[in-house]
Amino acid sequence: MELTTEEKIIEAARKIFTQKGFSATRTRDIAEEAGINLALLNYYFRSKQNLFQIIIEEKFDELFGIINPILSNREISLEEKIETLVTNYTNLLLENEDLPFFVLSEIKSNEFIIKRVKQNAEILSQPVIESQLKERGFTTSSFNFIMNIMSLTLFPFMSKPLFVSSGLIKEEEFARFITERKKDIPTWVMNTLK
Amino acid sequence: MELTTEEKIIEAARKIFTQKGFSATRTRDIAEEAGINLALLNYYFRSKQNLFQIIIEEKFDELFGIINPILSNREISLEEKIETLVTNYTNLLLENEDLPFFVLSEIKSNEFIIKRVKQNAEILSQPVIESQLKERGFTTSSFNFIMNIMSLTLFPFMSKPLFVSSGLIKEEEFARFITERKKDIPTWVMNTLK
DNA sequence: TTTTGATTTAAACAAGTGATTAAAACAAAT
DNA sequence: ATTTGTTTTAATCACTTGTTTAAATCAAAA
Structure with a gap:
């Protein structure tokens, strides 16, 4: 090597x-x-902590760096945003299944990462989304909007060990299942808007 | 005491x-x-392991014991099932916010729990749901159905530390946010059916 | 070839951690 | 009051784990 x-x-x-x-x-x-x-x-x-810091920051960016460039761009329609986000996340997570679990669990205890999240608060705070929703006459909050995209996209990866060990889905079928879901999620999310 | x-x-x-x-x-x-x-x-x-085993089994039952009695009951309509599940879960998790994260993370590494999940595979395997969906003319798989309910209900709790430390939502607002969402999720889930 | 600085290794340290032991304190029964 | 079995404690063991040290190896420069 x-x-x-x-x-x-x-x-x-x-x-x-x-x-x-x-x-x-x-x-x-x-x-x-x-x-x-x-x-x-x-x-x-x-030190171990030092090495860990490098990894967690890298992974944090990997998981959340995707969001802002897409959501904050006024040129991209709501539909395209969902579609792009879901596609990017799905592809990313299929290659890195442990990512969401790892980052979310360390956020609970890592002081440095918590600070970093505070700094990058705009990462998720989305006046752009808010106004795009309003323009279209939707009253759903942007927080619910983002929460639903992430729930439907990330949760299956976080719960994979449960469903695989329960036998409800087989390891080999998982990628296929996710890929099929990817096509449906954008419609589902649009349907949550009212 | x-x-x-x-x-x-x-x-x-x-x-x-x-x-x-x-x-x-x-x-x-x-x-x-x-x-x-x-x-x-x-x-x-x-031993520590012994004590842990007691807790993880207890928490596992707390988190998944809810599901089967509801889903497997043919007398309960799809709509009622979603409504009941979401309500029960929301109430449970508001009192025990760490629960889903804890159980799902230990499932990845706890040999005994993995075996237990295998045994209770019926917990989630739902021929009843499958047939209820078919009767109503829906082609969505029961797996997607269950995954969507759980995603929309559990994920907000798992990602709470992220959103709170990002400032997108305040600790005090969270319960309110969840309680509002609880009313919407059943409609959202029904809309995922096709 | 010798020197010098970077890289790598084997060994061990120091603190942390799960577990045990032996004795003390306690409570109930005789 | 004494005995007996249970509960609790202080002390310590044995092992793990993050980290350091001092020496060995290597590679490049002089």
């Missing part, structure tokens, strides 16, 4: 942290996954 | 485990919260 030691560690940290979360991850697991000596991890990143 | 030592420990374990999850919880935290000596915890429950 062509990766530097630093990159190998990051890569391994990405994998283990997103799978198990901060607390359940041991630095030794990361070192082993990266195929390097444990001390190297501290040589390059000083 | 009127609680026995055993109950005090369970109570404390409930609180700390559901807040922080298995890994991030230290037995000393539970002991302190319960106001008892650390050794007592092991005297009564042998």
Whole structure:
């Protein structure tokens, strides 16, 4: 492989942290996954917390960086916004199934991320959506609008382990199920507007 | 207080485990919260894992015990089922906001719970729903039906820390927001049927 | 070749954490 | 009052885990 030691560690940290979360991850697991000596991890990143911070910020951007550019653009219609958001999210999450669970669970406990969310509050606060809804005569709040898109799109990934282990859906069918849903969600969301 | 030592420990374990999850919880935290000596915890429950098992099973039942009795009852119409489920869930979760996050996150790693989910597969597998949908001429799958109810109802609780720390909604407004949503979700779900 | 600085390793430290032990305190029964 | 079994405590063990240290290896420069 062509990766530097630093990159190998990051890569391994990405994998283990997103799978198990901060607390359940041991630095030794990361070192082993990266195929390097444990001390190297501290040589390059000083501490577990430090390394984690890099990953959680990266993943936070991955999960929420999508939203604002789309929602805040007045040139894009409501319908297109939903469609684009759902498509982008679905594609992203199919490649990174642990992402929403990981980010949302660490937001609860990570002081730094909480601050960062406060700063990027505009990420989700959407006067543009508010006015687009009003123009079309819809009285639904933009918060409900955003909540519904995210609920219908993210929740299936967060609950996948439940439904797979219950046998209600098989691992191999999941991607197909999600891909079908992707087509329906925009209509469903439009139907929530009144 | 009127609680026995055993109950005090369970109570404390409930609180700390559901807040922080298995890994991030230290037995000393539970002991302190319960106001008892650390050794007592092991005297009564042998191990952290043992105590945890009691809590996770209890919480699992709390979260999923609701579903089957309602969905599998042929006497209850689709509309009533959605309405009842959403109402019950909303009330339950308003009192226990960490519940869905806790249960879903531990399902990923708890071998015993995974087995238990397999056993209670009928919990979610719903031939009754399937036939009720068919009778009404709807072609939507029962899986999508269940997924949509749960997405719209559970996700807001799972993402609450995000939206609160982003400032999009205030802690005090949340219960109100959820209570309003509760009225709308049944209509929204019915509109997903086709 | 020697030197110098960066990289890597093996070993161990220090604190944290789940669990145990042995003795003390307590309560109920005799 | 004494005995007996239960409950509680203080102390400590054994192991895990994040981190450090000091030495070894390597690569590039002089």
